[in-house]
C-alpha cells in the first residue's frame with residue numbers, strides 16, 4: 284500500500300512548481316506559448332499533489348484560460364479603489380482576475 288502523501292515527493296513537486304513559474308517568467312515576453320505550457324504543467328503538479336499555489340504564483344496567470352499574464356503584454360493591471368481590488372485584465376480571454384488588497388487577515 285502506498286502512503287497517502289509522500290512528503291519527499293511533495294517537496295520535489297513544490298520545487299518543480301517554483302521552477303516552472305520562474306521559467307514561465309523568463310519566457311513570457313519572447314515565447315508566450317512556452318510560458319503558458321509551464322503554467323499548465325505547474326497546475327497539473329499542484330493538482331496531483333493537492334498543493335496550494337502561493338498568492339504570488341496565483342497572480343501570475345489567468346484563472347480562466349490559464350495563460351501566463353505579463354503586464355504590458357497580454358494583461359492590464361489596474362486598481363479599483365471601490366472594491367479594493369487589483370484587477371488583472373487578461374487580453375487573451377478578457378477575463379478580469381481580481382485580487383483584494385487592504386483586507387489581509
Ligand SMILES: [Zn+2]
Pocket residue numbers: 345346347348349350373374375376377378
Ligand atoms: Zn485569460
